[in-house]
Structure formats: C-alpha cells, structure tokens
Amino acid sequence: MGIRITPSVLNADLANLNAEIARIPSCDAVHLDVMDNRFVPNLTFGLPVVERVRSGTDKMLDVHLMIAEVDRWAPGYAEAGAESVTFHIEASDAPVKLARQLRSLGARASMGLRPATPIEPYEDLLGELDMVMLMTVEPGFGGQSFLDIMLPKIRRTRALLDKTGGDIWLQVDGGISAETIERCAEAGADTFVAGSAVYGANDPDAMVRELGRMAKAATKCC
Ligand code: DX5
Ligand code: ZN
Secondary structure, eight states: OOOEEOOBOTTSOGGGHHHHHHTOTTOSOEEEEEEBSSSSSOBOOOHHHHHHHHHHOOSOEEEEEEOSSHHHHHHHHHHTTOSEEEEEGGGOSOHHHHHHHHHHTTOEEEEEEOTTSOSGGGGGGGGGOSEEEEESSOTTOSSOOOOGGGHHHHHHHHHHHHHHTSOOEEEEESSOSTTTHHHHHHHTOOEEEOSHHHHTSSSHHHHHHHHHHHHHHHHTOO
16 A cells, blocks of 8 residues: 655645645645635635646646535546546535546546545445545645544545455545644555645655655555
8 A cells, every 4th residue: 555645735825836836846746725615615726726736847736626516617627637636525416427527537536525424325436436535624724633533434434445456545634744644544544635734844845754754654554
C-alpha cells in the first residue's frame, strides 16, 4: 500500500496559487477545494482557477468538489486536466454514471462522504471508483479539529476496499497533522489531505515529508 500526502491549498495564499504549490515539491498531489456556498457554507474558486493552476504546474491535481449539482459540473474538471476528481455522494443523483464519465475523460473517480454519511450503502459502487474520501471534519473550512469518531469508519471502509481486491485509495480530509496522521494510517487511510498543518508550518515542504514519514512508519509501509 502506497502512502500519499496531498496538501490542501485552502489556507495558502489563494491569490498566488502556483507560487504556493511551488513551495511543496515533495507532495504527491495538490488538493484543490472547490466550494459553492450551497453544498457548504463557504465559497472558494471554480473551474477557471483550476484551469489556470493546471497550466502552471505538472503536479497531480486532486480536485475536491464541495458543490451542489455535482453531476453537471464535475466532468468539466476532468476535461480541464485534473487527474483526480472527488464528488460528494450527498450531492450526486447518479454516482455510477458520474464515476464512469470521469474515468472515460481520463480522471480518477473519487467519492467523498461527509462525517455523518455511512459507507455501507455504497459497497456495491466501490468497483466503479479509484478513491474513497472520508471527511474527518464537517466540510467547508480549513483549520478545524480532527473528529476522532471517524476512526471506526476509516477501519470499516478499509475492510470494504480490501474486499474488492482492487487498488482503491482511501483518503482522509480534515484536521490531519503530525498529531493525527498516525491514527488515520493505522486505521487504513493511505492518502492524506493536510491544509493548515502544511501551510501553517515554517517549512511547508519539510512538513509534507514529515507527515509522509509518520504515515509510512505507522503502516510499516515502504
Ligand atoms: C475542508 C476541506 C479541507 C481543508 C483541510 O472542507 O475539504 O481540504 O482544506 O484543511 P485542514 O487540514 O486545515 O483541516
Ligand atoms: Zn478538501
């Protein structure tokens, strides 16, 4: 099982995104939080900004769509060259159709779950996905405290993903830091969003490497 650190730029300088991304060369992907003030009570940026970020970096782009009517908007992000697109299951009317569409456009298809959404009803969909993303805070804002009560869901999701026999990544998003990453890795997460922990550090790239080292040690992974 590989370990990936995918920092969120939400708490970076949003007016200088490509410069902020250049500060974290050790990251495995850049996590971009798209919010529409409907699905979540906050507003960030949309497709035009992601297109400009795409043209300024070769890093893998991991787009996290916290938007309503996601079936309508998500394919545009794949067309813009995002390698991974996460849609929230709570916002999708036709998740299987959407996942297939994202894959046909060349992106990894990822399903996100809010903290109160259980994974079990979606077991039969897992084979359609390249990643499951579990929110470990209520989506909408960076800098919130990690919800420990999500650890059992991480474990149950890992068990379901292992059952599929495929290589489906398990991402956690919200409150991930040097204080919490080991618990998440032990529970079975392999892909870690960290926003304020990375961009609040004196040396963001050193923090990316440290988080990766801690997660690998916790899973005894390569
Ligand atoms: C919150 C976003 C997260 C956020 C993480 O809704 O999805 O990606 O930026 O920030 P931290 O790591 O500060 O919780
Ligand atoms: Zn996010």
